[in-house]
Amino acid sequence: MRNWEAWVREYLNLPRMAGQRDERIVGELAAHLEETWREARARGATEAEAEALVLAKLGDRQRAAAELLSAERHHAAAEAARRLERAEEELRGRGSRWTPLADLLGDLRSALRSLAARPLFTAVVVLVLALGIGATTAIFTLLDASVLSPLPFPHADRIVALGHEAPNVGEGDVGQCAAWHFTYEDENRVFESLGMYSGRGSMTVTSGGAAEAVPVMRATSGVFHTLGMSTVLGRLITPADEDPDAPPVVLLGYGYWQSRFGGDPGVVGRKLDVDGGMLEIVGVLPPTLRAIGQERALIVPLQFRRATLFVGNVGYRGIARLRDGVSLEQAEADMARMLPLAFEKFPGGPVIEAAKQAHYVPHVRLLKTELVGGVANLLWVLMAGVGLVLVIACANVANLMLVRAEAREKEMAIRTAMGASRRRILREYLKESVLLGLLGGLAGTGLAYAGLRGLLALAPSELPRLHEVALNARVLLFTLAISLAAGVLFGVSPMLRRGGQDVVEALKQGGRGTSAGRHRRWGRLTLAVGQIALALVLLVAAALVLGSARSLRAVDPGFAHADDVLALWVSIPGRLVPEAADAALAQEAIARRLGEVAGVTSVGMATALPMYYGDNINPLYVEGLTVPGETPPMTRRHKWIGEGYFETLGIPLLAGRSFTWADIHDRIPAVVVSEGLARAYWGSIPNAIGKRVSMRPDPARWYRVIGVAGDVREDGLNQDPVPMVYWPQVVLALWQGDAPDQITLWRRTCYAVRSSRVGTPGFLDDVRRAVGSVNPDLALQGVGPLSGFVAQSVARTSFTLVLLTLAAGVALVLGLVGVYGVIAYGVSQRTQELGVRLALGATTGRVKAMVLAQGLAIAGVGVGVGVALALAVTRLMESLLFGVTPTDPATFAAVAAGLTLVATVASYLPARRASKVDPMVALRSE
Amino acid sequence: MFTTDLKRGSLELLILSVLDAGPRHGYEIGKELERRSGGRLELSVSTLYSLLYRMEDRGRIKGRWVEKKGERRRCYYTLTPAGTRELASQTHEWRAFAAMVDEVLGAGHA
Incomplete structure (x- = not known):
């Protein structure tokens, strides 16, 4: 069965x-x-x-x-x-x-019934609104997490970042140095507390024979006091811990405590083998430290002997908490007063002359501004973009509602005649549109939720506080608000156009051909023109970013084939190799072993690679050009390199030569400079060879230029090339006050390994084995292809490009649908007129041309208004552009022409239908 | 046999009239329509049941499961008071319409 x-x-x-x-x-x-x-x-x-x-x-x-x-x-x-x-x-x-x-x-019920009766209309409206609301919600979520919400610290509006710059020697923000920090701590009248930290660098934790390099933050106790933080477990760093003779202590970052110790509440008091020393774990910090971009495994106290400090060694980050009622300007003024005091409190040091001549000026910004800064601009531009999409979506829906309102004209007139108040009529219109808005909001929230995952994957890592991104109550409230606003906006549009219309007139003619009918027509045309105008603004914005991306791709970074270069950091701690000269030999050994790995064509080494922040910044004295005490020496960027650096990165040597390992171990008194630097000081590349430079003014120790290398865009594809001085990895008596045999050696260096095997399985293991073969206690730190840094440097442009293109695409489609709708509706309303024209002998071509002309007119006016709007708003995106001006005429012309063309094409379909009107049918229906 | 347009408007009336005689389940309704129309009205099951469900949603008929010993469980449909009123008004309207159509056609052919 x-x-x-x-x-x-x-x-x-x-x-x-x-x-x-x-x-x-x-x-x-x-x-x-x-x-x-x-x-x-x-x-x-x-x-x-x-x-x-x-x-x-x-x-x-x-x-x-x-x-x-x-x-x-x-x-x-x-x-x-x-x-x-x-x-x-x-x-x-x-x-x-x-x-x-x-x-x-009751209203909800009747609205639901009326929407259910027209499922296609409802679906189209909800979809259009969902696109607009979803996009707006997604970007608002990012904006909310990184820009709008305050930092997760008490009274965060009083936490500021302290910076210093010296514009007259070409120095941007150099951050903070210990001498300034202590001067401020002793003398200030504006801060409740202040702290200083360095968030770069790593340390090697050894346990059970395995060495692991982990990121480290070094901070004064004031940092946590300033932020208003407390620990999850144990205690914070205290001023006593900042004494170099104090017993060594360490705090654990929350993430590291979870991953390495499984959140064990008993870690406090245990010892940890860090860089060969035993540090006592005294506490665990909460995850809020992430909010200042410092998600570190270990936090150790910054320790200084005040007697040895001098003005210099900048690059720390300074933060402070303002006293109640103190403004940023007052803080800056007080810092400006204290800066000269630092030279009295901390006299001497290798760069005191240069520091005095540089005339540093302080600047104080809210910590949040400092952290969010440039990204806020990007997010606001995107927010404006998706906001436009939402407005276009609303205009689209308003148009549909206008058409529908026409059909309900008689019903509303009867209601009015029966004594319904204006309010009651408004309610009739609103109940449906508000419900549509809410349904659109619901669908939009779904879209936003799905879209955010994609956004987060794309977002540049500099976008701060990404981990806080969530569809929280505030975001949902925002979505509810814009959904309601959208519903009201397109709901009242038929009412506004209705104005003080004569009831009798409406009843007599059903609205057609009356003055209200003409009002409506103008309403629809205005909306269509508006949609085209806004779509143009978005298209121009997207095209400008596309132009920037194209320019960026064409830019020569100064090095070649970054895909085939693996970058890895290795640091040689003093406990493993105490003598600097021996450490340099170990560095060479590592380079040689890496060179023996199968598939490796060359290996280079430097204190920092391009597009990877970490160059040394110091004044450079040039023989015959910078006279100590008279001309302030320009601050320059410096790298210390090993053999094969230029060859491995594919940076051309334009003149002379670079160093070999033999030169380096012989302490060769020579440097290589970049083309830009050579031209700036000596006018030409050949002229530079043989000239001499020094890091110290008096007595100078001269280093002869033996080579000139090509310019490199060190700070990203969208930044100018940086003039650079390349020093040999081992240098003698470099700094003011160094003994003649004093070696300066950077123990943490970055290796560049060129091989076609980069990114293939097994290669990394081979590389790790090669480094381990020199010393098993050495750990690799921060490994990745150089191309990753390059992509990171243009991540902001890529992100903007993707989002603006999406927004512009949606806007274009909606705008075209709007034009099509208006023209098609106009044609359907004018069927009789067109029939008469055709009956009287108008050719189909003429009728077609007439309708097309209408489309062209809408497009033309829309594009005109749009260009004016775009000219006004695109300058806001100047900082996001590269190689194109915000008012690039070619971009504007191309977008305007393209949009006019497609909008005219959109009116072709109704035009064809108009030309096919059968005069007999059209006239009979009268 | 008849155009769908013609049938669509009148099917509901026909079902109401079948149920006027008493509760019936779907199969019986189909059979009865066939019988009364002399086999000229044969509905596919999907048309029949989707119509029954719509009528039930509009409150004109009501379906109820009935179990009889040794038989399959069946859903019996009954006219609601609203359905009875609807039947009266639709019958009246249909008769008037049909008479008018007859008259017009008759006049033309006379």
């Missing part, structure tokens, strides 16, 4: 429906068919005949399934309406206090 239920479900391919409905529908069909079959058999039909009869009863299976599902949708809507009705009745039964709510439910 056949299971008829299962058979029906499978034959019709029905989805499971909710609860009893499923049982009901499938059960009834099964019973019906079974009886058909049984009766046929009873009449003496063969099995095959009975089967044929059953199939005939079912008819076409697709149609049958569609019919049943449509009935089911109808049922669901009816069921929802019944439920609302019951709720409404119950509320009314509770007394008059509940009447407004009951009325609201």
Whole structure:
């Protein structure tokens, strides 16, 4: 015996429906068919005949399934309406206090019914709104997390970042130095507390024979005091810990505590082997430290002997908490007063002359501004972009509503005639549009949720506080607000156009051909023009960013084939190799071992690689050009390199030569300079060879230029090349006050390994083994292809490009649909007129041209307005552009022409329909 | 046999009239329509049941499961008071319309 239920479900391919409905529908069909079959058999039909009869009863299976599902949708809507009705009745039964709510439910019910009756209209409107609201919500979420919400610290509006710059020697923000820090701590009148930290660098933690390099933050106790932080476990760093003779202590970062110690509450008091010393764990910090971009495994105290400090060694980050009521300007003024005091409190040091001449000026910014700074601009531009999309979406929907309002004109006139107040009429219009807005908001939230995952994957890592991104209550409130606003906006549009229209007139003519009808037409045209104008603004913005991306791709970074270069950091701690000269030998050994790895063509080494922040910044004295005490020496960027650096990165040597390891171990008194630096000081590349430079003014120790290398865009593809001095890895008596045999050696260096095997499985293991073969206690730190740094440097442009292109695409489609809708509707309204024209002998070509001209006019005016708007707003994105001006005429012209063209094409379809009007049909319908 | 347009408007009336005689389940309704129309009105099951569900949603008929010993469970449909009123008004309207159509056609052919 056949299971008829299962058979029906499978034959019709029905989805499971909710609860009893499923049982009901499938059960009834099964019973019906079974009886058909049984009766046929009873009449003496063969099995095959009975089967044929059953199939005939079912008819076409697709149609049958569609019919049943449509009935089911109808049922669901009816069921929802019944439920609302019951709720409404119950509320009314509770007394008059509940009447407004009951009325609201009544409105909701009638709006639902009227929307359910027009599923296509509803679906289109909800989709259009969902696109606009979803995009706006997604960007708002990013904006909320990184820009709008305060830093997670008490009274965060009083936490500031302290910086210093020296514009006259070409120095941007150099941050903070210890001498300034202590001067401020002793002398200031504006800060409640201040702190200083360095968030770069790593340390090697050894346990059970395995060495692991982990990121480290070095901070004074004031940092945590200033932020208002407390620990999760144990205690914070205290001023006593800042004494170099104090017992060594360490704090754990929250993430490291979780991952390495499994959140063990008993870690406090344990010892940790860090860089060969045993540090006592005294506390665990909360995860809020991430908010200042310092997600570090270990936090150790910054320790100084005040007697040895001097003005210099900048590059620390300074933060402070302002006293209540102190402004940023007052803080800056107080710092400016204290800066000269630092030279008295901390006299001497290798760069005191240069520091005095540089005339540093302080600048104080809110810590949040410092952290969010440039990204805020990017996010606001994107927010403006998606906001435009939302406005266009609303205009689109408003247009649809206007058309619909026309159909309801008579109904509304009757209501007015029957004494309905303006308010009641407004309510009639609004209830539907607000419901549509809310449905759009709901769908939009879904889109935003899905879209955010994609956004986060794309977002530049400099986008701060990404981990805080979430669809939180505030975001949902925002979405609710814009959904309601959108609903009201396009809901009242028919009402506004209606104005003080004459009821009698409307009743007589149904609105067509009346003054209100003309108003409506203007309303629709205005909306279409507006959509085109806004779409143009977005398209121009996207095109400008696209132009920037193209310019960036064409930029020569100064080095070659970054894909094939692996970058890795290795640091050689003093406990493993105490003598600097020996450490340099170990560095060479590592380079040689790396060079022996299969597939490696060359290896270079430097204190920092291009696009990887970490160059040394110091004044450079040039023989014959910078006279100590007279000309302030320009501050320059410096790298210390090993053999093969230029060769490995593909930086051309334009003149002379670079260093070999033999030169380096011989302490060769020579440097290589970049082309830009050579031209700046000596006018030409050949002129530079043989000239001498020094890091110290008096007595200078001269280093002769032996080579000139090509310029490199050290700070990113979108930044100018940086003039650079390349020093040999080992240098003697470099700084002011160094003994003649004093070696300066950087123990933490970055290796560049060129190989076509970069990124292939196994290569990294080979590299790790090569480094380990020199000393098993050495750990690799921060490994990645150089191309990653390059991509990172243009991440902001890529991110903006993707988002603006998406926004512009949506805007374009919506705008075109808007133009199409207006023209098509106009054609349908003018069928009779067109019929008359055709009957009187107008050619179809003429009619077509007439309608097309209308489309062209809308497009033309829209583009004109859009260009004016775009000229005003694109300058806001200047900082996001590269190689194109915000008012690039070619971009504007191309976008304007393209948009006019496609908008005209969009009106071609209705134009064709207009030319095919049958005069007889058109006239008969009068 | 008849155009779908013609059938669509009148099917609901026909089902209401079948149920006027008393509760029936879906199969019986189909059979009865066939019988009364002399086999000229044969509905596919999906058309029949989707129509029944819509009528139920509009509150004109009500379906109820009935179990009889040794038989399959069946859903029996009954006219609601609203359905009875609807039947009266639609019957009246249809008769008036049909009479008018007859008259017009008759006049033309006279």
